[in-house]
Amino acid sequence: MASFRGLDIRPTSDLVREAIFDLIGQDFTGAKVLDLFAGTGVLGIEALSRGASRVLFIDHSAKSIKLIKRNLSLCGMDLSGIALKRDLAKGMPWRHPLLKQRIDLVFLDPPYRKGLILPLLEALCEKKILASSSIVVAESSKNEMLPESVQDLQKFKTRVYGETKIDIFKSGGNE
Template identity: 30%
Template sequence: MRIIGGKLKGKRIKTLPKRDDTKLLRPTTDRVKESVFSILNNYLEGTTFLDLFAGSGNVGIEALSRGAGKVIFVENDKRFCNLIKENLKKLGIEKDRYEVICDDYVKALKKLAKRGMVFDFIYADPPYEKGFYTRIVNMVKNLGLLDRDGLLILEEPKKHPFLPEDEKWIVERRGYGTTLVTFVNFHPEEEENV
């Protein structure tokens, strides 16, 4: 897996070998990553970015490469947490620009809220079949983890798209093969009144 843009463009990210117990890992494809980051690219400099269900750290490392000020990686599998740390160290990324939280996403989001963390971008790529989307959206909204102008970006299966409580929250949806990327903001009415 490689970094496709920014200061670290072309560098490789290590992943775990594919085995039966890692078959649920579905890394974000280069096509999806390139498309998402071409949308975010002019807005990333100095931002806070949360990579939820981080896996190998692919998306969060891409954000760091493109200028994000701080990225927090959340992953509950210790093997992947260690892999993220190894990748960040190998790439020479300063320790004050990232944090790796090895915990369940629910506990991690609650801990981040207690610390008063607010993110410009939250990228969530949970296992498709687990149905975590509604809970993720509700927790991010109710815990106040997203900046007013921030975006929650959900990578989901095109066959079974997430349906939010309020359709106005969906800023945009883009399809890439079998993947759907949904951009969510909780204050769209404020933007309309500007």
Template identity: 30%
Template sequence: MRVVAGDRKGMPLKALPGNNTRPTTDKVKESIFNMIGPFFDGGVALDLFAGSGGLGLEALSRGIERTIFVEKDRKAFSIVKENVAKCRYDDQVEIFCNDAVRAVKALVKREDVVFDVVLFDPPYHKVDYYDLVRVLIDHGKVDDKGVIMCEHANDVTLPKAYGPFTCVRRETYGSTVVSIYRVTQQGEGE
């Protein structure tokens, strides 16, 4: 696992051994960022269910100014911190060891954050977690020009829209599906 492109291109990243997390492969990560970026001119990202932090670090490497990582597994949380330090992004991140539901409740109360990119990769068997996308949108925490990326199992069907955010692209990579949501003009989207 590595950073695929940008300022830290090629930087190897540590992954959590075992089956507690499911790191996004470099191939899928590259495809995700080709769909949502591929590069950014500043902005704030949220890497919810961060795992080893690979998606949020990729966003930083590609120009996102600040990333908030949320990961509840203590071992994975430690690896996110290691990977952030290795990539020298300590001053551009906030890392929380917290349950995603509680983290989102705390984030919606903050007046200092609106996300330009939401990277959403929950455990595949926890379908209810996708409701957190709606919570962020309903509280105005995703910029209207922003993008939401949901990674999910191919046997999970996500809604065509979350509020004004419509699924504009859906790609399948084996058992993994990536769904991209943006605010669209009438007639755009899937």
């Protein structure tokens, strides 16, 4: 896959990506996925390679969106992924057709120490777009603390890899 050169980005390392999928499972057949603050799109593309049917990639950078589209094309997944340019600090694109369906898996990998994870978790719950068994993976600095629960989401795993912390939440069922 293509990657960034010289841009201010912190892509998920191979070690952390492998650890995430070891923690959340390997088979996502038919899953609908959100990859928020997508960067290179590596997490969403990995989910597609494990059977996900659709991934909506969102990032504020036009260069990221271009790179995600290139990576989808290189992997032969152009028809399964949608890359959307949006500043998530200003809110989610709730009118997007994929967000009218129940989402099975969400990756949240915002810039560290910006306080963006909790408001997005709350918004995902309030809009009731998460499937009854959704998994939400939040990547943050090891020093950032997230609550044990956010509305219908319950934290069930936390792991630290160097400076990176992974918090995994499961939906308690809102269908």
